[in-house]
Structure formats: C-alpha cells, structure tokens
Amino acid sequence: MDGSKTPATAPVLILLGPPGAGKGTQARKLEQAFGLVQLSTGDMLRAAVAEGTEAGREAAAVMAAGGLVSDGIVTAILAERLDAPDCAQGVILDGFPRTRAQAEALDALLAAREQRLTAALSLEVDDAAMVDRIAGRFACAACGEGYHDTAKRPRREGLCDRCEGTEFTRRADDRAETVSARLAAYRRETAPLAAYYAAQGALRRVDAMNSIDTVAAELAAVVTRATA
Numbered sequence: 013m014d015g016s017k018t019p020a021t022a023p024v025l026i027l028l029g030p031p032g033a034g035k036g037t038q039a040r041k042l043e044q045a046f047g048l049v050q051l052s053t054g055d056m057l058r059a060a061v062a063e064g065t066e067a068g069r070e071a072a073a074v075m076a077a078g079g080l081v082s083d084g085i086v087t088a089i090l091a092e093r094l095d096a097p098d099c100a101q102g103v104i105l106d107g108f109p110r111t112r113a114q115a116e117a118l119d120a121l122l123a124a125r126e127q128r129l130t131a132a133l134s135l136e137v138d139d140a141a142m143v144d145r146i147a148g149r150f151a152c153a154a155c156g157e158g159y160h161d162t163a164k165r166p167r168r169e170g171l172c173d174r175c176e177g178t179e180f181t182r183r184a185d186d187r188a189e190t191v192s193a194r195l196a197a198y199r200r201e202t203a204p205l206a207a208y209y210a211a212q213g214a215l216r217r218v219d220a221m222n223s224i225d226t227v228a229a230e231l232a233a234v235v236t237r238a239t240a
C-alpha cells in the first residue's frame with residue numbers, strides 16, 4: 013500500500029428536474045464537454061419495450077400512462093448498465109433516481125463500487141410551462157438528438173444536425189393527458205429528492221428557463237467546480 017486512501021473516482025452526476033426541463037438535451041451537452049456517459053433510464057426503458065424484454069413488457073403500460081416504472085425494474089436496468097466498461101470514465105444520470113427508494117439504491121450501488129456522487133444538478137423550471145415545451149419536442153429517429161418546434165429546429169430543415177438522419181419521431185407519452193400524469197408523478201415522488209441531496213450537500217440548482225446554451229454554460233461552470 014502506498015498510503016493513499018480512496019482511489020480517484022470518475023464523476024457521477026445526477027440531473028434532476030421535471031419532464032421537459034431539458035435533462036436529455038443538457039445531459040448530451042455535458043457528455044460531450046466532459047467526456048461522460050449519459051445514462052437515461054427513459055431511453056433504456058424505451059429500448060426494453062421495443063425489444064420486448066420481460067422488463068419492457070412490464071414497463072410498457074405504466075410508461076404509456078405516464079406513471080413510474082417499479083423501482084426494482086429500473087434499478088436493475090441501471091445497475092447492469094453502470095457496470096459496462098465505458099461508464100468508468102464517469103456518468104451523468106438522466107431520469108434516475110426518481111423516487112426516494114431509487115436514491116437510496118443509488119447510494120448503495122455507488123458505495124459498493126467505491127464511488128460517490130459528485131453533484132445532483134437540479135434544473136429549476138416553472139413546471140406549468142413544461143406542458144408547452146413537451147408538446148413541441150421531437151427527436152432524430154436514428155441518433156436520438158432532441159429538437160423543438162420553436163426552441164431548436166434542425167439547422168438544415170429535415171436533416172439531423174448530429175447524424176444527418178432524415179426521420180424524426182415524437183414520443184407517444186408526450187400527449188397532453190400523459191404529460192399531466194408525468195408531472196404529477198414528478199411532483200409527488202421526484203421533487204422531494206432535492207431535499208435529499210441538499211442534506212448530503214450535493215445539490216446544485218441551475219435556472220433552466222433560460223436558452224439551451226445559457227443553461228449549458230451555467231451547468232458546465234457548476235460541473236467544473238464540482239469536479240475540481
């Protein structure tokens with residue numbers, strides 16, 4: 013032993029915020045800026061539904077109704093993904109944890125890997141405005157790059173900025189009725205996690221009502237300080 017205590021660990025960041033706050037968009041920007049891997053439990057679950065796995069079959073109806081998939085399913089999917097070699101460079105969790113039980117499970121997963129949370133980044137928005145934001149969003153069918161009818165159109169109409177794909181999709185759960193159920197689940201289960209992370213001294217709040225680039229710049233500054 014050389015006397016040094018804990019091994020240097022890669023950053024682990026959480027993005028908190030209601031549906032439509034821009035977690036996916038900002039996670040991708042952080043991924044590029046800091047060489048982290050974005051882990052979106054929503055994307056993992058949609059992939060499981062598309063593949064028809066057992067977890068996907070269980071999750072499909074809950075997701076379509078805007079509810080929360082069970083903690084056990086989501087935590088198992090995330091735990092498996094966290095062990096992939098690419099995650100060693102650091103991760104940004106987008107959409108997890110969403111409940112107190114998931115937050116506690118994440119603490120245990122990190123402790124078992126001798127890692128700790130670097131920061132929980134809370135995207136602060138007026139969540140009444142989120143329904144409109146969500147109604148306008150769409151994504152590249154090939155690479156998942158996110159766009160918005162008014163806030164962020166592809167630079168060349170009909171062509172994805174990132175991969176030049178030509179097909180775009182809108183999420184089935186972005187319909188207005190489902191969005192209100194997702195916001196209700198957020199307020200009930202997820203919003204209280206801000207206090208959980210504040211108590212750990214890990215919460216960093218960022219005003220996410222600004223433009224995508226302004227929010228990205230603020231987040232980058234916060235992450236730079238948190239990882240220094």
Ligand SMILES: Nc1ncnc2c1ncn2[C@@H]1O[C@H](COP(=O)(O)OP(=O)(O)O)[C@@H](O)[C@H]1O
Pocket residue numbers: 030031032035053054055057074075076078079080081082083086106107108109110114185194
């Ligand atoms: N950590 C999670 N726990 C429970 N359900 C989840 C979790 N992550 C994603 N989901 C399910 O997937 C859906 C889509 O999630 P996501 O893509 O993160 O979208 P958004 O944050 O915009 O609601 C959620 O409404 C929920 O049903």
